[in-house]
Amino acid sequence: MSGWADRTSSSRAFSEMLPTGGVGGAASHGDESRLEMLEDVIEGLSRTPKMIPPKYFYDEKGSRLFDEITRLDEYYLTRAETALMEEHAREIAGEIGPGALIIEPGSGSSAKTRILLDALIDPVGYVPVDISGAYLEQVAAGLRLEYPAVPILPLAADFTEPLDALPEPPRPPTRRIVYFPGSTIGNFTELEAERLLTRMRRMAGAGGGVLVGFDLLKSVEVLLPAYDDAAGVTARFNLNLLARLNAELGADFDLCAFRHQAPFNEAASRMEMHLVSVRSQEVRVGGRTFAFGEGERLVTEYSYKYAPEAFAALAASAGLAARRSWTDAGGLFCVQLLVPEDAAGGTAGGVPSPAVG
Numbered sequence: 001m002s003g004w005a006d007r008t009s010s011s012r013a014f015s016e017m018l019p020t021g022g023v024g025g026a027a028s029h030g031d032e033s034r035l036e037m038l039e040d041v042i043e044g045l046s047r048t049p050k051m052i053p054p055k056y057f058y059d060e061k062g063s064r065l066f067d068e069i070t071r072l073d074e075y076y077l078t079r080a081e082t083a084l085m086e087e088h089a090r091e092i093a094g095e096i097g098p099g100a101l102i103i104e105p106g107s108g109s110s111a112k113t114r115i116l117l118d119a120l121i122d123p124v125g126y127v128p129v130d131i132s133g134a135y136l137e138q139v140a141a142g143l144r145l146e147y148p149a150v151p152i153l154p155l156a157a158d159f160t161e162p163l164d165a166l167p168e169p170p171r172p173p174t175r176r177i178v179y180f181p182g183s184t185i186g187n188f189t190e191l192e193a194e195r196l197l198t199r200m201r202r203m204a205g206a207g208g209g210v211l212v213g214f215d216l217l218k219s220v221e222v223l224l225p226a227y228d229d230a231a232g233v234t235a236r237f238n239l240n241l242l243a244r245l246n247a248e249l250g251a252d253f254d255l256c257a258f259r260h261q262a263p264f265n266e267a268a269s270r271m272e273m274h275l276v277s278v279r280s281q282e283v284r285v286g287g288r289t290f291a292f293g294e295g296e297r298l299v300t301e302y303s304y305k306y307a308p309e310a311f312a313a314l315a316a317s318a319g320l321a322a323r324r325s326w327t328d329a330g331g332l333f334c335v336q337l338l339v340p341e342d343a344a345g346g347t348a349g350g351v352p353s354p355a356v357g
């Protein structure tokens, strides 16, 4: 999936297709977001193969379904990364140093961030950034109770778009650390990931760093069930996307006429999530009609799996050097501390000599 930010269509034309009558002169933020979603969905359904960006999974129900996924036996990623963080949090916090500001794009439940916050010395603030606004507010409220000494500064935003202004903590930070756990980086193509990491490098600034978690390439015996669990939670998560488009865009997807499928694309080193049309059918979205053939696939997500060296090379293309790299005891998941390449000599973030692998 690529080029989602490049909208060529007229927003005004699309606004008339929204179910409640469009944005008009006094558009609310909600209207603008829905309009963008409508543009993205129409553009994505016009492609071959048809695609919808995975960021639209995360309405409030989608966020809760994702949380349920993270507790599944088959979904090893969260368990492995949590174990890694529990084992290495003190060391990671030592590398980051005191007085840091932690910014987390796509913060979700902020579960692993709690492990980091517990280990950090005197963090000046935590900025969780998430597109799922209502869920973000609930998580932020919980964090304020748990961490009364840490300013919690949530930002409801799409991190793939330029962020206008990040909330400022009351005290100036010694450095900014962009924390990007959960293998969310894996949901972007390499070109998109390079752009995103470049943006994160700029956000962290010269003395800062990017702490990123990514999933390691492994056998299909482990990968396939992780994205197609026995209880069908991942299938519900995938299909909820269509329910959301029906509810928010007035689309008429028949949820019984699409089936969840999650193949491994070996050539691209990624898991993929598809919704397969079980029959030939037409679907209406925003005044447009889209034909699906029997067996036709709607691509809803890529989830790239990396070898540590391949990820370090991707980071290098974004001007970031891997200073440190940690792997969980099971060898399933990896977290790397990336610093701007010109700081790789040893001054940034109080970080000592490079050690990747």
Ligand code: SAH
Binding pocket: 054, 055, 058, 063, 066, 105, 106, 107, 108, 109, 110, 111, 112, 129, 130, 131, 132, 157, 158, 159, 160, 180, 181, 182, 183, 184
């Ligand atoms: N970082 C958390 C959550 C990972 S799930 C963890 O590791 O557990 C991915 C999260 O990113 C979800 O909460 C989703 O709402 C959010 N997200 C996905 N795409 C986004 C985007 N473009 N902008 C902002 N948030 C996004």
Ligand code: AVI
Binding pocket: 069, 077, 182, 183, 184, 185, 186, 187, 226, 227, 234, 273, 301, 302, 303
């Ligand atoms: C959020 N993201 C990293 C998850 C992943 O594994 O790619 C989303 C997910 N899709 C299916 N299960 C979980």
